[in-house]
Amino acid sequence: MFAYSVSRALPFSLLTLGLVCLSARADELNVSNRTDLLSQNVSGPGKASSFYDSGIHVLHETDVRWTGMAFDGKWNSLFNSSLRYTDSNQFDPERLSLQKLEWRLFDAHTQLNLGDYFANLSPYSMTKGIKGLAFQRNLGDDQNYVRAFYGSFDGQWAFLYKDPTREPMNTLGGGVRLQRAGEKFRLGLNLAEAHDQDGDRYASFPAYAQILPAVDWEYRESALVVSGEHAYSDTDEISAVGVAAVNKTGSAHKLTLRAALKNLNLDGHAERVAPDFISRGGGATADRLRYYLKADYKLDRNWRLFAIYDDYEDNLDNQKTATTEVTTWETGFKRARAFSRRHMNIALSWRNKQKEVTDGSSDQTTNRIKFKINDRVAEHYDWYAEIEQILDEDHLTASDADSKLFDLGLNYRRRLQNNWDIRADLNIGRQETGTLNVSGTDISDRIRLGLTADKGNGTVFGASLERNTADLVAALADNHHNRASLYWQSKPAWIKDGSMKLEYADYIHTFTQNAANDYREKIVKLSLQWNFQKEAKK
Amino acid sequence: MTRSSRMLASVWLLFITLLLAPAAQAAWWEFGRSDSEPVVTDLKFNRVDVARAEDKVVLTREDLDSGVITLRGRAEVRRGLIGLVELSLDGGQKWIKASLGERGAFTHEMRLDMEREYNFRIRATTTTGQKSDEEDHSFLVKITAANPQEEVRQAFLQLLQAYMQESRSTFMRLVSNDFEGNEAALEDAITDDFRYLDNIRIEPQISRVAQFDKSYEVYFTFNRQVQSVRSGQTLRDSAASTVGFVREGDGFKLSRLAAPLIFGLSGASEIATSVTGQSVGTTIITLDPNTGTAATGTQGALPGGSSASVETGSATLFASNNPCTAFEFDGGNTYPGQNCLGAFPEGDLRVESNLMFLQTGNQAQLLGSSFDTTNQAPASGYGSGPFGISAGQVYAFQLLGGKYAILGITSVTDLGGGTFNIGIRYKYQPDGSRNF
Numbered sequence: 001m002f003a004y005s006v007s008r009a010l011p012f013s014l015l016t017l018g019l020v021c022l023s024a025r026a027d028e029l030n031v032s033n034r035t036d037l038l039s040q041n042v043s044g045p046g047k048a049s050s051f052y053d054s055g056i057h058v059l060h061e062t063d064v065r066w067t068g069m070a071f072d073g074k075w076n077s078l079f080n081s082s083l084r085y086t087d088s089n090q091f092d093p094e095r096l097s098l099q100k101l102e103w104r105l106f107d108a109h110t111q112l113n114l115g116d117y118f119a120n121l122s123p124y125s126m127t128k129g130i131k132g133l134a135f136q137r138n139l140g141d142d143q144n145y146v147r148a149f150y151g152s153f154d155g156q157w158a159f160l161y162k163d164p165t166r167e168p169m170n171t172l173g174g175g176v177r178l179q180r181a182g183e184k185f186r187l188g189l190n191l192a193e194a195h196d197q198d199g200d201r202y203a204s205f206p207a208y209a210q211i212l213p214a215v216d217w218e219y220r221e222s223a224l225v226v227s228g229e230h231a232y233s234d235t236d237e238i239s240a241v242g243v244a245a246v247n248k249t250g251s252a253h254k255l256t257l258r259a260a261l262k263n264l265n266l267d268g269h270a271e272r273v274a275p276d277f278i279s280r281g282g283g284a285t286a287d288r289l290r291y292y293l294k295a296d297y298k299l300d301r302n303w304r305l306f307a308i309y310d311d312y313e314d315n316l317d318n319q320k321t322a323t324t325e326v327t328t329w330e331t332g333f334k335r336a337r338a339f340s341r342r343h344m345n346i347a348l349s350w351r352n353k354q355k356e357v358t359d360g361s362s363d364q365t366t367n368r369i370k371f372k373i374n375d376r377v378a379e380h381y382d383w384y385a386e387i388e389q390i391l392d393e394d395h396l397t398a399s400d401a402d403s404k405l406f407d408l409g410l411n412y413r414r415r416l417q418n419n420w421d422i423r424a425d426l427n428i429g430r431q432e433t434g435t436l437n438v439s440g441t442d443i444s445d446r447i448r449l450g451l452t453a454d455k456g457n458g459t460v461f462g463a464s465l466e467r468n469t470a471d472l473v474a475a476l477a478d479n480h481h482n483r484a485s486l487y488w489q490s491k492p493a494w495i496k497d498g499s500m501k502l503e504y505a506d507y508i509h510t511f512t513q514n515a516a517n518d519y520r521e522k523i524v525k526l527s528l529q530w531n532f533q534k535e536a537k538k
Numbered sequence: 539m540t541r542s543s544r545m546l547a548s549v550w551l552l553f554i555t556l557l558l559a560p561a562a563q564a565a566w567w568e569f570g571r572s573d574s575e576p577v578v579t580d581l582k583f584n585r586v587d588v589a590r591a592e593d594k595v596v597l598t599r600e601d602l603d604s605g606v607i608t609l610r611g612r613a614e615v616r617r618g619l620i621g622l623v624e625l626s627l628d629g630g631q632k633w634i635k636a637s638l639g640e641r642g643a644f645t646h647e648m649r650l651d652m653e654r655e656y657n658f659r660i661r662a663t664t665t666t667g668q669k670s671d672e673e674d675h676s677f678l679v680k681i682t683a684a685n686p687q688e689e690v691r692q693a694f695l696q697l698l699q700a701y702m703q704e705s706r707s708t709f710m711r712l713v714s715n716d717f718e719g720n721e722a723a724l725e726d727a728i729t730d731d732f733r734y735l736d737n738i739r740i741e742p743q744i745s746r747v748a749q750f751d752k753s754y755e756v757y758f759t760f761n762r763q764v765q766s767v768r769s770g771q772t773l774r775d776s777a778a779s780t781v782g783f784v785r786e787g788d789g790f791k792l793s794r795l796a797a798p799l800i801f802g803l804s805g806a807s808e809i810a811t812s813v814t815g816q817s818v819g820t821t822i823i824t825l826d827p828n829t830g831t832a833a834t835g836t837q838g839a840l841p842g843g844s845s846a847s848v849e850t851g852s853a854t855l856f857a858s859n860n861p862c863t864a865f866e867f868d869g870g871n872t873y874p875g876q877n878c879l880g881a882f883p884e885g886d887l888r889v890e891s892n893l894m895f896l897q898t899g900n901q902a903q904l905l906g907s908s909f910d911t912t913n914q915a916p917a918s919g920y921g922s923g924p925f926g927i928s929a930g931q932v933y934a935f936q937l938l939g940g941k942y943a944i945l946g947i948t949s950v951t952d953l954g955g956g957t958f959n960i961g962i963r964y965k966y967q968p969d970g971s972r973n974f
Contacts, residue, residue, distance in 0.1 A: 049772040051741065051761040082746060090761060091743050100746040118750040123718060127794075128812070129748050129755060129780070155757065155778055155816035156745075169818055169839070206839055206970075222614060223579040223589075239939040260589050262577050262674070267715065283718060283794070283811025290720070301673060310722050312808075321851030321870035328722055353726070359851060361963075362828075372707065386707060390729070403733060407705070429704065433733045433767060435830045442767045444736055448703065470736050470767065477770020481737050509737070517772070 030065040031532040036525060044519030046511070052521050057088040061099070070105060078104040080116075098157040101131075111136045119149050119281065121177045121190040124231035124252050125214040126281035128153065130173070131160060143181035150174030153194070153281070169207070170197040173281055186218040190231075194280035208280055209245075210235035225258045235278045250274030252284050268293040275317050287314045304334040306349075322359030328352070332370075343376035363395040364436070382411040394436045401434030402441075421454040440473035458491030458499060478512040498530030576615040576642075576662040576670045578623075583607050583679070586785075594678040594788035595658075598686045606647050607681075613642040613662035613670065621665035627679075629657035630672060636660075655680045678788075686790075687747040690754040690783050693790035697781075698740055701801055704732045709801075714784050714791035720808040724795075727805030727827070734830040736765040737772075740800065745778075754783045754790065760800060764823060766832035773832055777817040798822040798837045813839060824973060826913065833913055835973030849966045852948070857889035858957040864888045867935070867943040867966040886937055887945075891956050894925045899938030902945075904931060909946030909963055915972040927960065940970045 036059040040052045047054075063082045070077040082100035086092050102115040113134035119126050132151015139145055153171035154160050173194030180187050195209035214231035231252045236245040252273040259266040268291075275287035290312035297305045308330040315323035332349025351368045367390070374384035386407040393400045412424040429446040450464040462485075469480040487503040503525045511517040581589045584603055588595050589611075597607070613620045620642040624633040627650075636646040642662070650656060656679045662670045682689075693712065700708040706728050713721060731738070745757040759778045766773060775798075782794030795801065797810035798817050804827035817837045824835040851870040855863040864873040864885025873884045881898065882888050888895045896902060901920035905912060915934040925933070929950045935943040949961035965974045 051763050051774055118748040118755060120750045153815050155814060169815055171815060243939055285808060319869055320849055468737060472767055472770055474768055474770045
């Protein structure tokens, strides 16, 4: 409770500190504001499907950044905050919210952070934004240091100072890291801690308390880089309120190889994460044994070959009744300057993926062939075409499904004599999708045309038209969607260091066989952005 | 020794061999080139590693040291000595000599104009006049005045745009080579998204962009709407999530995804490496890659989404008047030889002849759907039984601790004398959601 009360008082303490610092000698004060005024109109019998909030709405976001010296010029100081105001739940359920609050005090060797801080130990142990206190002391240079931090994992400041009922979980945590590094190596020792606080908000989900030590290292030798990380988690899991905690322990290991040889690039890694490895602040896919190797061979300036092998499985402790194994092979080539054309590139690849469950409940294979070609024609035109065929096979039911994807694009770009940069993009696509054990093919078509004219001084005109149609196997599900949009953007002199943008968009959603789902969205948006910069004096 | 242990041991042996290989000479990996041809093996602009750069490298003010770029690297040759290293900023028209140190190490300091592209090349020459291939390290270099945090925002919006336009090749070009999840699974999941979801619309609200070293984390909330190709149904969700970016080559690339996933909905267990805490318990859109079915589920506390963490299996339970067999969903464990009288110490259910009894605190209900098409357990309508069982039945379970399971009775074989063999299939959702 004490820690929680302190965390709720934190933002106001920071604001006070910020105001105190502003009274000191400062180098620079930056204030920027973005204001959006929107008129959103949704109509039609199916309008409940739209996520737009009908009516006229406003969204303000203001960023304040102050840098200067503090404590008689012995330290550099940085203060950052961001406030948002809106009258629509579409943008934020809070009317007025604090998005960012950060104060940093630093010199050549030491850094103190208060407020928003990106807590970084190692990938398995902690890489997470927190709200709290952090300290780093360099031991020689910035690659050798000791770092420590502690705080709340809350994603929003509102969860700290308002304690709203929509907060899913209250988690506190921290960590320590010692890094030593030289020209050829790096070694990191990490210790992370995290615990969920008692409460009733996690009634449907487990609560956790854990300690997680980890070691990460890297060795570089010429064109070879080898690195790894090894972590161990000791976690108490409380599955529901009133249920006794269950202790779970697990380890995670990863080895990575990267070799940049003359003509051959190799990337490989091996990873094993135990089923009971849990990391509240870091990241890992639990219950996974994975091997991955990619080889990229450059035959010459024009030809490149590649091959990939990827194999992973779960059920490492035989805790499940069956194991899922997935093995993927892929190989292909890329040809630059094809047919003696300077800008023509061709790529072709084949991928085979096999997924099998050892209890015989699933045995599937997917083969995919992908072809892509692109070129430039007559100085101003670029085009590309992409074709893909996917064949899925289910060996248990002896069924298969065929899918095809087609994509064609044409781009035009030209700079006119009066400095206008003109661009036009046309994209046409079709997708024919088959699904295993389902008869019939779903067909989706897409066509999009975009135009922009950029003066280069901040004045831009843009327009786009798009149509998507879907002819689906599912009953009464055929539909098409039309979209049109226009915008104008400018940097008028009366908005110092700012810009304005006016946009209009019209989206029509039609459900061919079920008109009760039809709806239309019209949006008009005016955005204003301005910046203010001043050297603040005492 | 299991197969996986042997493979892991082989990998360790390979790494140890590489580490022990002498560095300056006998570089066994340098096959494919002559002994006297030099090669540039290391190349950095200040702290930015450009040894693998191909087309373009973009640097920001923060990559400079007081406005200066120090080029550092190493050139090596198997037989002979490196005598000269030169760089060019105009595609090879004019060459500048770098300072050469011991064992082929070189440096050079330079100041480049902002927002101007330089055609960078580098070459090493041995004392016998043999030159390295300039094309090996030939790319454009530019220092941009743009705020990196603003560039990260733009990279995120570009990624969203490519996703909503269902352009997989454009999307994957914006994914880092160092993507922390399974990159191949991400591409497969994006393919499935485009196959089974239509009319994808996402409106993000970026809360902040946090930077640490070369990594950037974007915190955002989003409104999303998609249409299921399989059912034609329109689905919506709103949640908060985070994505990570790193600078690579000519811009910022996606390096990390947290759950709830904004991209690759069917691959949560392979792609998401963490969960955005404030979205735990939030309703999110899920996609089953096996059936192509899109539905809504609940974001769990651990990566793996609400459907990808489902455990499945089958078993045969021997049922008599006494003893009984108990069954536990978590792990699919069976407990034969239990005393049919009174409470049973283990398991979620117990079969006794052709009746099913539930553990105290568990509840179940008979469903009208088939086992394979049941993707969600009902929110209510459960009872404590007992239940008479017959082949073809499908039950939904609401377990003590807030978990859900689906049980299918595949066969009931009468062995005579009131004894039966009950064949079952099951799905168990450990994350507390009702989605399978």
